[in-house]
Amino acid sequence: MNTFIEDHLRLISSEIENIPLESEPAGLYEPVAYCLKNGGKRIRPLMTLLACDMFDGDMKLAMPPAIGLELFHNFTLMHDDIMDNAPVRRNQPTVHKQWNPNTAILSGDVLFALACRYVGMVPDSVLRPVMDIYHQTVIEVCEGQQYDMDFESRQVVNVEEYIEMIRLKTAVLPAACLQIGAIVAGANDEDSRNIYGFGELLGLAFQLRDDWLDVFGDREAFGKQTGGDIIANKKTWLYIHALSLGNTAQKTLLLDAFSGKIHDDQEKVNLVKGVYHDLDIHHMALDAMRAYYDKAMERLTQIDLPPKRKEHMIVLADMLMKREK
């Protein structure tokens, strides 16, 4: 990380801390404050600011939509955690565990509403394109979450289906964050499309890293249950490739594990991890991640700006690929 990025992450955190939340009704806003206080990496708003800066825009104008996009991201986490029955997020109980599912539904809804309001706080001249991208993105993110849930109860998911699911669920949001920053800065249509493409590919690489960390990451650093995807029968990139490459015994083990035949969660995680290890899925996933990263970088190259202007963006992309959490 460089000073510029650190400074802007601090600025984002301070903006989020200073969001004027109503105090009443407490049952609605306390879970929102809890969720926002618990932090997270704040990568998405950083992307909006960096994209704005890359196109020589005024980052102050990009701050409200940046915050809005982070609020939207937090809303999706709050609702996804209910649907996935996830107990822990960022080393803290999830909202539906700390309170209850109804609270997580409604506080999530108001967080979504706040997100919309902040995203709309852009100059009038760009309000239309910003809202268009934002609305398209939130719809796609819902579609991605639905596919993700659908895949849990399907025995076979092919890799194209998986990539499309994570594109929707994970990759379109960072893409939109970048594009909105670029639009606020007055980027032209072609550049704006290229920065979106860069973000989408980077988002895919990011999700493969996430899949990898879920299995091979350090629980303390990661802030979530390790092996959570295995426990939830998520057909991740790792699982899909192991199932396609494994021998009969390995396939049977994976299919059994993912159809509820192994009741102890820890045993299930260990067995599946064993198969991943034997098939060297660990390294294959890192290679696939690198391939998306390289493609993302190609899109960045297509943007006609001096290399100097792209420096922070490259630092950020690099940081995302090396992250341990």
Next chain:
Amino acid sequence: MNTFIEDHLRLISSEIENIPLESEPAGLYEPVAYCLKNGGKRIRPLMTLLACDMFDGDMKLAMPPAIGLELFHNFTLMHDDIMDNAPVRRNQPTVHKQWNPNTAILSGDVLFALACRYVGMVPDSVLRPVMDIYHQTVIEVCEGQQYDMDFESRQVVNVEEYIEMIRLKTAVLPAACLQIGAIVAGANDEDSRNIYGFGELLGLAFQLRDDWLDVFGDREAFGKQTGGDIIANKKTWLYIHALSLGNTAQKTLLLDAFSGKIHDDQEKVNLVKGVYHDLDIHHMALDAMRAYYDKAMERLTQIDLPPKRKEHMIVLADMLMKREK
């Protein structure tokens, strides 16, 4: 109802039927289609159209936000029904019963997203004020739902608190529907505030009618469980007034009924209805409703337009007060 209103209700229904919903993922969009197909009164979008027409605007321009506001209303129903554990809506199983709570959460979210997109489909010249009103309204509706849930577990709620709750939960949305229609038509600020005030007061009257129908309505016509509010321990206008006016025995009965001491739902409903009857709460509620209605009409009078232009609006308001469902 007059022909003009009937025609426009038909137009709204046809627009809603023709919303181009994606077919995939089916698990996301089928519940949305189910919810929209089940109908409802479509009063809110009608309000947007009528307000636009009243100010001599082009109703075609008001149709997309009208539809968006109806989608938003349906989103709130889908999520509220989960939180209230309501089994039936419009004579059909609710989405979380027909599918499951996760489906109702996520299909609700995408419905909210679609709502935002449609509300934004207004001419650029009014996009900013329309989005401002809309975002403020959705936040207030969430606050209202939270107060409603909070009140279920409180023994005493005073009438001011109750009115503020229904103002947020129910009345600000019709107010916003009218105001958005007026803004699309180019109404000035004062008229726009007056039509909002009219809608808010009418919304309060509407909710008192709803409280009344929940207890004294005909189940078939109403399309919901009768006595549902009593079963759910909702401190409605009826309950609050009965509790304040009842003698010791009646108060004890109400407090017992609303604190889980009567286990049989039907017995609970009958006992509480008996108290309402003995105290003549039935007529008091209708009087209170009429008082809000009269205040609403005063606000309408303040709008400087020839009486002729207000005719349809008055027919609609009248229709809402006399409704049996």
